[in-house]
Structures are given as C-alpha cells and as structure tokens.
Amino acid sequence: MFFFGGSGQGETDGSADMKDLLGGKGANLAEMSKIGVPVPPGFTISTEVCRQYYENKQKYPKGLEAEVEKSLDRLEKKMGKKLGDPNDPLLVSIRSGAAASMPGMMDTVLNLGLNDQAVKGLAERSSNQRFAWDAYRRFINMFGDVVKGIDHHHYEAAMDKIKKKKGVTEDLELDTDDLAEVVKEYKAVYKKHTKEDFPQDPKKQLWSAIGAVFGSWNNPRAIQYRKLNEITGLIGTAVTVQTMVFGNFGDDSGTGVCFSRDPSTGKNIFYGEYLMNAQGEDVVAGIRTPKPLKQLKKANPQVYEQLVDVKERLEAHYKDMQDMEFTIERGTLYILQTRNGKRTGVAAVKIAVDMVEEGKLKKEESVTRVTPNLLDQVFHPMIDPKAKSGATVLARGLNASPGAATGQIVFTAQDAEKWVADGKKVLLVRRETSPDDIGGMHAAEGVLTSTGGMTSHAAVVGRGMGVPCVVGCRDAEITGKSLVFDGKKFKEGDTITIDGTTGDVYEGDLPLVEPKVKGELTTFLGWADEVRLKGRRSNVDQVGMNVRANADTPGDAKKARQFGAEGIGLCRTEHMFFEERLIHFQQMIVAEDEKSRRASLKKLLPYQKKDFKGIFKAMEGYPVTIRLLDPPLHEFVPKTKQGIKELASKVGISASKLQSKVDSLHEANPMLGHRGCRLAISYPEIYEMQVEAIVTAACEVQQAGTKVLPEIMIPLVGTSEELEMLRERTEAVAKDVLARKKVKLNYLIGTMIEVPRAAIVADKIAESADFFSFGTNDLTQMTMGFSRDDVANFLPLYVEKGIFEKDPFQVLDQTGVGQLVELGVVRGRKTKSDLKVGICGEHGGEPNSVEFCYKTGLNYVSCSPFRVPIARLSAAHAVLKNG
C-alpha cells in the first residue's frame, strides 16, 4: 500500500521510478506529491497485488483488507471526512494504471462513497443540490457498468423515459427533482440486472470497484491492446484510490488547464484558462467561456502565485513543458494531472532551444524533446487554426505530402501548367497521376487524387517536390472535368483547400499561415547532428549514421543540401526521360533492332549527362547514388487511341504497328514484370548509355575541380547472376570512358535489395556489389503481396481491425519485411564485412523505421528532401535510445 499525501506535506511512500509497482498514474501522483505539489491525497494498491489476485484465482491476498482499511483510515483522517458520512462524505475515485500506458482500456469508478444519505450531505456541503444528485446518478451508472457489466443503454432508456415525460431533450434541462427520479430509476435498472439493491455501504462499493479494476486488466480489449502494442512482461494493473475534489463548491472553487509555455509558439509565457465554480468538463465543453489565466492573478493572487510556483517546479522537475489540470476547492489548489504538453513543431523547437539556453536542459536532453514528425509542420504552410472551425470538410483522404494548399481546381496536368502560366493558383485533381503529370504537379499548389496509397505516384512525387498532396480520397468522384463529394459538385475553376498533413479536403479558400522558425531550428538540428554522428554500433564499422536525400534533379539536389542531406541515396533516372526527351525514348522503344535503339539512346545521352553534372556539382563531393532505368517500358507510351495515332505519326510507323507494339508491352502485373535490370538483360544498350552519361559527367565535374562520388545502382536484382553480368558491362563502359577522358575516378557499383529473393541470397549478390540500398517500397509490396496502387481497397480496414497497427508503406513492417532487411544486411556483410548499406524507400524518413535502420546497422537512410531534418532528428533519437 503506497500512500500519497497532497497539499505539499509530502507524506508519500512512492515515486516516479516505481512505475512497475504503482503504474504510471500512481507513480506520477506520488512523484508530484513528493516534490510538494498539492495533489488530492490517496493511496495505490500495487501491481504485485494484482498478480497475486490472478494467481490466487481472483481472490484478494491475505492481509490486503487490513492494509486497505489502514490506508483508508489514514486518508479519512487526513481529509477530515469519512466515507459515507451523511453530513460531509469523503468521495473517492478508483482508477487503474499499469506500468505502460493503456489509455481507456481499463476501468475507472468516480464519485465512490455516495449513497442515499451521503448525497444529501454532499448537496449541503456543495450548496448545490442538482450537482449532488447528478453525481449520484452518474456513480450508479458507472458502478453498474464497471462492476456489474450492465450495458449503458439500459440507463439511457430510463433517462429517456423521464426526459420524455418532462417533454425535454437535453440532460441539462432536468432539475434536481428530475435527477432524484433518475437516481430512483437507475437503482431499479441496477436491481433488475443484478437481483440486488444498489449497495449503500461505501466499503462494499469500494471492494467491488477494486475487484472490477483488477478484472479489467484481462478484459478482451486490454489483452488485444497489449498484444497489438507488444506490451509484454507486465504483472498487472495498480489501483489508485484517490480523494475526489470539486471545483463547483461555490465561488471560492474553480477549475482550469494551463501550459507552462505557449504550446503554439513555444514562447516562455504561462498560458491557460479557468472557470470559477465549475467542473473540469465545463472548461472543455465550451458552454461557458473560460477566462484567461492572467485574470486569476488579479482575482486570487494567492492561488495564482501557488500555481506559478507549481508550474515552475513541475517544469524543472520533468524538464519539459507541462500541460496541467488543476482544481480549486474552497480556496485550496489541487493539481489533478500533469504531463508533457503537446505542442506545434515550431513551439517544440523553440522550447527545446530555450530550455538549453535557460540552463534547464542539456543539449542531448533537448534533442529528445522534439518528436521528429513535428518537424514536418515547420516547413509547410498550415491552414490557419482559427479558420478551421467554420470550414466545411468535404472528405478525408490519405495525408500523402504535408502542408496545406488552396487553389482553383484543374483536371489535367496540361491545364495546371497553362493556368499557372496565366497567373492563377491551381490544385491538380486527378484519379491518379502518372509520370506525364510531373510538370503539372510542379506547377500546382497541391494535388488531390481519388485512388492510390501512401506510396502511389502522386504521393511519392508530391513528397519529393514538397507539394502538399492528399491521395486515395475515395469519396472524391472524378469524371471528366467534374469532381463530386457526396452529391456536392465542383467544376473546373472552383476553389477548394487541401491539408496534406491531415488528409482533409475543405470547400473554398481557407486562409493559410506560414510557420515561423528562425535560427532555433538550425541550432537545434546542429545539436541533433552532434548526437547522431556519435552513435556507435557493434554491427557496423562506422560511427553515426548518415542521412541522404532522394533527389532527381539539380534543383532537388540543392534543396537536399539545404536540408542537410549528406548525399543522394536515390536519384531516379527515368524522370529524365520525359518532356522533350520522351520522343527519343519512345523512338527507342519502337525500334526494331539494337542499332536503331542505340541511335535513339545516343540522342538522350547529352541530356542525361547534363543532369548528372548539375547534380554532382550541387552535391559537392557527397556520394550520389544513381539508379539506372527502373520502370517498365509501357509507362513511356500512350495508351489511348488518339495518343497512339499521334505518336505513330511522330515516330513514322503505322498506328496499327504501334498499337501492336503497345499491346505487346502490356502486362497483367507490371509491378512484377519486365522492368529494372530485367530490361538491361534484354536491352543492355540502355544501361550502357546511362553509365556512359554518369561517368562522363563525373569526369567533367571532377576535371573542373569539384569532387564527385558516383554510386551506380542497378535495380530489381533478384539473382547474383544478373548483377554479375551487369556489373561487368558497367565496368567495361566506365573503363572505356575513363581511358578516353584520361581520368582516375572513384565510383561504386551496387544494387537495390527490393526483391525478397535478393535479401535471401544477399551473400551471393554481395560478391558483385559495393553497396546495397534497400528499396523498402517494393520490398514491402512483394514481401507482403500488397500492390501499393491497390491497397486502398482493403488496407484501411486492416488498420481499423488492428491487423496492422500502421500502414506498412509508411512505417516499415519490422516483424515481417524488417526480417528480410536484417537478413540481407547480415548475409551481405558476411561476404563483404565493409559493405555499405542504406535504405532509399519511403521509410527512410519515418522515425520508427529510421531507428530500425540504425539498430540494423545501416550506414545511411535516404528520404525526400523535406523529410531530411526529420530523419536527422530520428537518427539522433535512435542513438540516444540505443547507444
């Protein structure tokens, strides 16, 4: 039995480090109590008792009764009230609390101690008859539900009957007499279901409630929750019995919430709201308008000073901005709860930096105070929070690329470019996007698609460009130039707003705000980098873990450097085959023989070389991993009759011949088709041209005085033989260029590990590879058998039903796919102990996945430029967590 004191007297047996025994809640109350923060007194029955309870066939261990009696006695003495006292009853709450947070999974009983007599005493003491009767009927309801399993709807039916009789619809319209009648009816419900009268003996109430809380440890949803969250090794729940306090005992009572700093801006000001003669729920419910905290300073300076003192103490104690709930009962301040406060990204960074400068935090500690994903907000405009309340949400899709955007709807990429050229702001709305749409996506403020998942084309490209993007918005019906949400029709030129951070789509033109962070962010990320670059792991011969960016153009490469990328982990070359270059690539596709293919490829070489030179220059000697052509050829040819007719006339063959070529390229499952290195086995000249362009570009940039480190990456390898063959050809072409240019060049040849088989035979593949880069998008698709373009049909349901905790395309599936990554790393390094290993899938910028990569021994992660800061911070967290 662990008593905690309250009112600053510190008569407390527990502390924060006793979570295992007292549960999170009990330990925290003890901790606050211990450092002199006034909390309503109470006591905690330990998790050890719960263990014994279950071992003992759900009976209380010997001696428990006596101990509880003793603690209760102590509590009654301390409070000067007695449980069930008809004049001034002590009321208590009975709460669950395990060592790990399981919010809402287990049971709670409030207002325990009320009975037909005590309710009158409470009414008297609170000078509020209605409050007392309301508390009583709530207690009967909750007790019946938690202890006896009486379904809530039985109570509701009773309540409805009385409301109907009175001709009202709202609970609030019931007066004291009505509530007394409700109590009567509720007791009848209780009796009907339990065949017993509602217990009037508060001790009996107490023991029943303790048993129910213990029982809730093993209710199905708690078991499921622990399973899903992989919470193991716990012995049970603690039970905390705590004095109830009320802020609605009169004008000298009140309640409020406050933050030790401004949670929106991070400024060091004491921020909060309160209401006098009110309960906590009144502040939240919005029926009465709460007052700003500074008014409390005038109204009750003594309590205010006490609150400021508590705030200082708690912030200093927890070393973080605190979000506190307080109640004033008859002039006495009680803190009901404190926790680290939620905050915006901007605030998080500012607070972390300020607290170091105030001497309250060490740099390393400050790094842990910012949740990596919060940084997403720091770089993107948001919808003005004030504007959100009145806005109409049309639908919700997947939050594919963060940031908010507003603009006029257009339905084709061409229109997007045209309208923007005319000075308009547009949102591109498509069923799905394709590589053809890149120009339009770039021009648009944001993109909305009705199909596709988090790694669909629109999502990947949107994130890469930093264009806000909502995808897979299934309620958006797009037909021709019409967009319909549940009957509400929008046409070209109408304005909507999307929030890529949440996935919401709004009607009209909502005001956006640009987040402001100044020097703090640079300072903060610098500290994170210090931590990140010190990480030492036993399974990799490199200190720290690098963060690279996925970038396909010189512009993206520059952006990546600004965001702190230490190289490019994935430069996709196929994006370089669009626009005016597309026709040459199409010529190559329709060519009848190798000679004609080579002739067309030759025309593409200067373009590629120029791109690579720009990228190498921008990256100033940092490694640049260039992936050779990956997508299937059919992505480069038109599918419509009209498109085929046009292309046929351009390339000078008959439409029927081109149609039959296009037909022959069609694939039932393009994801598993003729692409990646399989194309290069069929048409070696494609990669030969690309390698020539890369090596030539590298030579020329190096000769002009900038360091270069190209890493040539061969995609979709599944067998060692493929890589061996293609490595040979790559080396031959490179050797040839170097001889011609008379240059010595450092370059690497490696592969993506994205086909499950590649991970399995990684030891063999490593023989021909200087590096591995895990393409976890495709690896996830193939390992799980999920087409990312099609999962929208069932994945949401999978997450909803708890089959997956998270979308595996967002958060790496460590249980399954992760095992293949580990296997690939271990086997690859078995062959080559110094094999460089990275990740370039979408997971490279996701905090949990970054930690996994760090633990698995990867040399770097790579992600879209905008996520580089997130990855830098996530890696720092991984270092602090795993050493």
Place this chain on the structure above:
Amino acid sequence: MFFFGGSGQGETDGSADMKDLLGGKGANLAEMSKIGVPVPPGFTISTEVCRQYYENKQKYPKGLEAEVEKSLDRLEKKMGKKLGDPNDPLLVSIRSGAAASMPGMMDTVLNLGLNDQAVKGLAERSSNQRFAWDAYRRFINMFGDVVKGIDHHHYEAAMDKIKKKKGVTEDLELDTDDLAEVVKEYKAVYKKHTKEDFPQDPKKQLWSAIGAVFGSWNNPRAIQYRKLNEITGLIGTAVTVQTMVFGNFGDDSGTGVCFSRDPSTGKNIFYGEYLMNAQGEDVVAGIRTPKPLKQLKKANPQVYEQLVDVKERLEAHYKDMQDMEFTIERGTLYILQTRNGKRTGVAAVKIAVDMVEEGKLKKEESVTRVTPNLLDQVFHPMIDPKAKSGATVLARGLNASPGAATGQIVFTAQDAEKWVADGKKVLLVRRETSPDDIGGMHAAEGVLTSTGGMTSHAAVVGRGMGVPCVVGCRDAEITGKSLVFDGKKFKEGDTITIDGTTGDVYEGDLPLVEPKVKGELTTFLGWADEVRLKGRRSNVDQVGMNVRANADTPGDAKKARQFGAEGIGLCRTEHMFFEERLIHFQQMIVAEDEKSRRASLKKLLPYQKKDFKGIFKAMEGYPVTIRLLDPPLHEFVPKTKQGIKELASKVGISASKLQSKVDSLHEANPMLGHRGCRLAISYPEIYEMQVEAIVTAACEVQQAGTKVLPEIMIPLVGTSEELEMLRERTEAVAKDVLARKKVKLNYLIGTMIEVPRAAIVADKIAESADFFSFGTNDLTQMTMGFSRDDVANFLPLYVEKGIFEKDPFQVLDQTGVGQLVELGVVRGRKTKSDLKVGICGEHGGEPNSVEFCYKTGLNYVSCSPFRVPIARLSAAHAVLKNG
C-alpha cells in the same frame, strides 16, 4: 598412370569406382576392360596430376614424362604399332574426363600421331587414301583449334578456297588430291597463326594435346558450366590416351550401335544397326542405310556371338539396358562406349519390371531405373514418331500439358463446345484462357495459346484436366478468328496438331499413337510406393511422404484416386462459381450491403455442398484440403461494354452503375491485390457460406457411412492476425453446423504459405494453423518478383543466358524460394512440432522439387492428377537417395 587392356585380356589398373581419380570416361573404360569387354587399349593420366599441374603453375609434375613414356611403350607393344610409324602408325585420341559429367565443355584431340609420313602408312594399311588424308586434315584442324586456339573459320576459309577452285560445294566432292591440298593449306594456316611449322613429332603432338586438355579444365565455359551445375570439390580433369580404331579398314571392318533391349517397347530383344567398312558417323549420317543387327548374325556369327556376350555381360554388370557403340577392325570387335540407354516411358517401365522378374534387379533398384518424367508419356497419346519426319513444324511454344492432340481450330470456348456437340474434334486457340473458357477447354482435344507461361491459366487447367496444351506460343498471331504463323494463315475449321510434351505445333492432321502399358505400370508403381512409404527423416515425425492431387470436382477426385492420390491437397472452390452459378456470385458482387450479399451467397450454398459431397465420397476418407475463395472479384465480372450491358439487365441495375462497380474493382496488379483472405476480412460472409457448405457436406457424407477428413484452407495469409480472425469465424460456423447436425467431425483449419511474409512469420501463424500448404506458384511470383502472366517476355532469355538453369515456375528455385519454404517449415514446427506441412503449387509434381520437399520434411506433395504417378516415383527416388 592407369592402363586399360582391351581385347578381353583385362590388363587393367582402374575400375568404375575410381571416377574421382580417372574421370567418368577413364573409369568406365577401365571397368569394361576389367570385366573382359574388349575396348581399344590406352591409359589414363589421373585428375591428381591435373591438380598438381595447376598448383605447379601449369607445369607437369616431375616423373610424369617418364610414366607417360612407360605407358605409351606398353601401349605400343600391346598394339604392335608405334606412334608415328610411317608404315603402320599407332593413332590415339586424347580425351578429357572429370568425375562429374561435363558434356562438350572440355577438349578432345582425335587421330593424334599423324604426320606427313604416317598419313601414307595409314593410307596403305586402310587401303583408303582419301580416308587417310581426310583424317590428317581433320587432325591438323582439331590440333590447331584445341592446342593453339586457332579459330575454326580460318580453316574453313582455306577449305572454301579449294572447293571454289574445284567448283564444288560439298566436302564429300573433294578427292584424295584435293584433300592433300587441303592439308597443305591447313598447315599454312597453322604456320601463319603460330609462326611455327605443324609439329611432325608425334611425342610433341602428344604433350601439347595433354597440356591443352588440362588447360580446358579452366576454360570459361567449363568454369561457367560447373558453376551453373553447382559442381564443386573436383580437383581437375583426367586425360585418357586411347588407341584409335577404324571400322573402314575394309570389308572385314565395320561399325554399329546396339541396345540390349528395344528402347521403344522395352521388349527383351537385341536391337541395333551396323554398316561394314564404315565409320561411326556413317551410321548416324544416313547416307548409307545401315543393316539390322540380326544380319550380322549370318554375316559374321563369331563377331555377333561375341557382341551378344558383351551385351549380356554389360547389362548384367550395369544392371540396366545398355546403349553400345562398337567397331570391328579387321575382324576384331571393340566396344567404344556403353551407357544406360535412353528409352520411352513405356519401355522404361517394362524393362524395370522384366529385369526384376528375370532376377537381374532387386525391386528397389528397379525403381531407380525409370526417370519420373518419363511416366508423362505413359498416359498421353503421342504423335506417331514415323509421321514426324515429313511434318511441317509451324512454331514451338511452351510444353504446358503433355500429350499430342489434333483437331479443327476454333477461337472461342463457346464454339469449342458447340462444334464438339456437333461431333467434331477441335483444338481451342486463344491468346490466353480465362475461367470462362473451362467448358470449352474440357470439350477440346487440346489448347494452344499465344501468351502465358508454364503456370498460366491454360497451363494449370490443362494439366489438371489432362488436356494437351501448348502455351506462350509467341509466333502464333491470333486476331479475331485468324491464326497466322510467320505469314501462313489458318482460319476456323482448319486442322493443326499440337504436341504438349514438346511444345511443337504442326500443320495438318498427324496420326497419333496411344502408348500401351499393361499390368507392368501398376506393379512398378506399387514397388515405388513400398519404397516411398518407408522413408524416414529426422525432421518429420512421419514415415514416408504422401502424394495427393489437386482436384476441384468429384470427377477429378475419382481420377486422382485412380492415379493413386492419397488425398486432395488443393481443391479450388472458385471453379465452382462458374456456369449457372455465376449469376448468383455476380449478384453478390454488385450487392450494396451485407444482407443482399448473404442472400446471393445462400443460393450458392446448395451447389457448393453438392460438389463437396461428391468429392468427399470419391476420396473415401482420405484428407481433402479445400481452399476458400482466392481470386479477386473482378475475375467474375465482364470487362466488355456488351458484357456489362447484359449483366446489368440480368442483375437489375443500370449499366453505368455496374460499369462504375467494375471500374472500382479494377486493379493495377491483381496478383498483389484484394483477393484470398483479404476478401474474407472485407466480406466475412463469403467464407462463412463456404465453411457452412463444407461442414454440412462432410456431416452428411459421414452420416451416410463414408469417412471424411476435411481440411479447410485459408489462402493468401500474410499475418497471424488474419488467420486468427478467420479461424475464429470458421470455428464458429462449424460449431453451429455440427450442433445442428448433431455430428462429431474431425476437421482441420490451416493456411497456404504463399506470401513471403507468411514464411517469415510462420512461427506466429502456426499458432492458429493445424496445417500449412506451400503455394509455391504465388510464393515464387512474389519472392522473385515475377508475374507468371508476364514472364514470357524475359524468362526465356534468362534461361538462355544461364541466369536460371530452369524456369522457376516449373522447377522450384531451391536457392531462393526454397529457403523460404525451409524457413516456413522450421518456424512453423517450432511452434507446433506436429504441424502437417505440404505443397500444392505446380512444383508438387516435378521430380527435383519433390525431392526437395522430401528433404525439407514435408508430409505430402500435391499435384495435378496426371502427375501423381510421377510424384509417387519421384518421392521413392528421394527416399532412396536421402534415406
């Protein structure tokens, strides 16, 4: 140095069990020699010398020269001839030979010992000038090629010059003088490339040739061959120096080939052909017509009796039917080679059974004498071999389902059914088949498709039905009702013939023959089963391995039993949703809510129940694994505008509404889409109906007195959560039926392991599974990232380039996919040591894969009914090989 004697004297140092030291060829010659079979004498330099040669920087070890001299001396004495003797030269061949067969990979030199003088002696002794000069020019060519690496085309150019001068086109038109001129020119070519005269010293020739053969051990193609065939641990090649003998020394000389039994029928008759005064190649070339062996009996009874004696001895010695080459040089018989003879399936079975009955083989030995795949021929009609020579081959596709078929071409399944109803025989020709075509496929004699691989729909269904099938015939251009092969046009009603065993397509109506096997096959497979059911493995608690069949209908189930299947490993339920049942399933697909879906499903229940009852009855208590619905819903709806219009009117909704439903079902990669258990997570009512049908059927059959053992299989599981959820529902439905029927029933609930992730987390999945069945078709697709419908575009090239030795959809990729199978078995059994594990992919009937399954510890394999005998025999082989 290992001498072998010849002429039956048995002066031999080696034997057959010295393959490691003497290579296969050397050991075999020694063995024959040892048992008194006359072989041309010679000696073998061991592989150990080759090892030393390489360790010693490609120099011969000390003492080798003296030893070779000694052996040569012994050989010359034995033959009464001397190397280079101008009057009667000894000629020798120098041949490679490693412990493992590497056919054609290393080098050989024939006719060594010829020079400008010896050629004249040879001419004299053979009484054939032209022969002698032809032998000499061939020697110069071969020596230059093998020893000096002179490309063959240089010699060819010299030859062409002379032919042109003489105005002839064929080598055979050159006379002795011409050939003497060729020798002169060839020597000039040799000198031009080596800057040396062609060596006249036979000893010098000999040492050069020995060195070249050693060298060929490490030529690139030999290295590649060993790598591809995973031949490791060998120390090098042996070199055999053997006397050349000639069958064209006059009318007392001759040559022939013979089989110890008839290789077509297996009858125990001595069978062969010979030619007097001829070389081996004359028998093969078909310029002169060889005589049947029985004529030799009359012409030269002494030699014939000697040959019969040798045949008897070799067959008894090798315990197998022998295929021998012999030469008679001046009345003396030499055996040049013996090997186990190739034979037809029918012959193989008959020989194996006969030899047991003749007391020459034990039953267990006889089991190894039949290659499992040969059994394919035993059950299917073949093209009459006599008819093949004159036939026009139109194209070659993939040999997807064995057997030959001939018929009139039809282009739709409906036409096939119609024409067959009119009494015609048809071949169904389609680009690809779909579930809609099943009726037509069943009616047709055979099926030809232009797309798809070995596991395409047509291939899988064809094999299942035993309908001959050629798929992926890319040279067949099919447009509407026209079929064109390289410009040659065929229309509806024209007749063609396909050979599903080879993949060939022929013009016209070729005669077919039905293979005849009588009781021998049953006897033989009985012996194989005895072996198979005795296999003991340490990794599975079951003696032997069972063979089941994949069968979807009561008819297939009966067939499966006839072929000896010990249960059904895969009963696909979706085939039961076609024909008159389809409309109900379509109704379900378009239904708006669960209630309407359940109403449609209810109509399907009686159909399913009836099918299951038929199957359970046919299987008489053997286990029946029923896979719940697997394919995506879009496979059940029409794709064309017309089809949609028709269906819309049938189901009573608007065409546009149906179109939009069909659109919403479309998937980019259906292979990785919304199918299998994912459908059941979305629409639990589908599996509930199926489970109800299965369990009800099982109850009724059991109540009628037939044992049943249903195994309910949930497909496409990737996570333990899916199976846990669906198992719960399955059990609930089953419990309900059993209570209603008042029956106790044994049934199992298990899953397919076909998603790579499932193999990885098999330990978790096993918690809810009574059995695993590896679906290696899909597992191969996802692990390798190969869509089986699309691989035809590149897989043939992969096999050609040696990236794969075999199509991984035919032969399980043990290096990659196999590791996942092993992992799945090991992890599954870690959770449940008695987990029943089988395989139901196409690999279940492929001999190598069956052996792998046996070694991996599977309880059973399952394959199409026609392959059951092959699997039974393969499993027996696996037992004999692995214990």
